Amino acid sequence: MILLDGKMVSEELNLKLKNKVDSFDVKPQLDIILIGNNPASLSYVKGKKKAASLVGITTNLHHLDENISQEEVERLINSLNQDEKVDGILLQLPIPKHLDQEYLMDLIAYEKDPDGFHVVNQGKLFQKRKTIYPATPKGIMTLLDYYNIPIEGKSVVVVGRSNIVGMPISKMLLDRNATVTICHSKTKNIKEITKTADILVVAIGIPKFITKDMVKQDVVLVDVGINRVDEKLVGDADFDEIKDIASYITPVPKGVGPMTIHSLLFNTVLLYESKNTK
Ligand SMILES: Nc1nc(=O)c2c([nH]1)NC[C@@H]1CN(c3ccc(C(=O)N[C@@H](CCC(=O)O)C(=O)O)cc3)C=[N+]21
Numbered sequence: 496m497i498l499l500d501g502k503m504v505s506e507e508l509n510l511k512l513k514n515k516v517d518s519f520d521v522k523p524q525l526d527i528i529l530i531g532n533n534p535a536s537l538s539y540v541k542g543k544k545k546a547a548s549l550v551g552i553t554t555n556l557h558h559l560d561e562n563i564s565q566e567e568v569e570r571l572i573n574s575l576n577q578d579e580k581v582d583g584i585l586l587q588l589p590i591p592k593h594l595d596q597e598y599l600m601d602l603i604a605y606e607k608d609p610d611g612f613h614v615v616n617q618g619k620l621f622q623k624r625k626t627i628y629p630a631t632p633k634g635i636m637t638l639l640d641y642y643n644i645p646i647e648g649k650s651v652v653v654v655g656r657s658n659i660v661g662m663p664i665s666k667m668l669l670d671r672n673a674t675v676t677i678c679h680s681k682t683k684n685i686k687e688i689t690k691t692a693d694i695l696v697v698a699i700g701i702p703k704f705i706t707k708d709m710v711k712q713d714v715v716l717v718d719v720g721i722n723r724v725d726e727k728l729v730g731d732a733d734f735d736e737i738k739d740i741a742s743y744i745t746p747v748p749k750g751v752g753p754m755t756i757h758s759l760l761f762n763t764v765l766l767y768e769s770k771n772t773k
Pocket of ligand 1: 538539542585586587588589610630721728747748749750751752753754755756759
């Protein structure tokens with residue numbers, strides 16, 4: 496078994512990105528909007544700020560009250576859209592229920608969307624046009640490519656169909672000529688399907704959902720899950736059970752998570768560069 500070491504790879508690629516950013520006179524700027532005090536969100540935002548600062552990207556945190564009104568968030572996003580210094584705007588998800596998440600995500604200028612969540616950016620992805628690729632799927636592709644894992648012609652099974660992971664990673668793997676099957680909570684005989692996977696990507700948010708009887712020998716397993724169980728982080732796959740069957744496997748933590756952050760920073764630099772070549 497070979498570990499898909501997202502922590503190591505992201506550190507190497509962040510360093511490469513830093514060398515590029517060091518050559519810029521004006522540094523890229525990422526503005527993060529965090530609403531409320533969800534402990535997981537606070538911890539993720541801290542991770543993003545720390546990585547950005549290592550790379551030389553300026554971050555600005557807008558930490559808003561849990562009860563902030565829709566209008567006030569709109570006003571903030573509008574002003575960041577207008578602000579020439581701002582290269583990327585990240586609305587940390589989830590946001591409180593009284594706010595219109597879809598509307599706010601699309602209010603962020605699509606030229607300032609390092610998450611690649613904007614409907615225009617996602618539409619471009621689904622029409623195979625040049626776009627900002629969503630951070631987690633892009634991080635996964637970067638990780639697979641770093642380890643030279645072949646994708647063309649492979650049977651890929653994606654478990655999960657979210658807008659931010661399942662759907663875009665399926666499309667990106669399809670565009671690399673994999674044969675992609677998407678499973679979800681209503682899929683029947685899921686085990687029969689996951690067992691066919693050369694590459695299995697799991698993003699369903701259920702701790703240890705994938706067990707050893709659900710994978711074939713030498714599977715490449717990419718675990719996107721980050722579940723907190725008894726203060727510990729657990730993936731959507733049972734790592735200990737599967738590690739001896741898999742040819743490659745991502746750990747949780749230190750797998751896909753750090754690659755997501757790398758991609759966010761990479762995308763922020765891309766947005767910065769395209770602003771400066773306009
Ligand atoms: N607008 C927006 N963009 C996001 O990219 C976004 C978001 N909202 N909301 C939440 C999810 C989650 N997410 C993670 C990124 C990195 C780690 C990560 O680096 N995790 C470490 C462990 C961190 C810990 O100890 O908590 C690891 O896996 O090694 C985790 C989770 C980005 N998200």
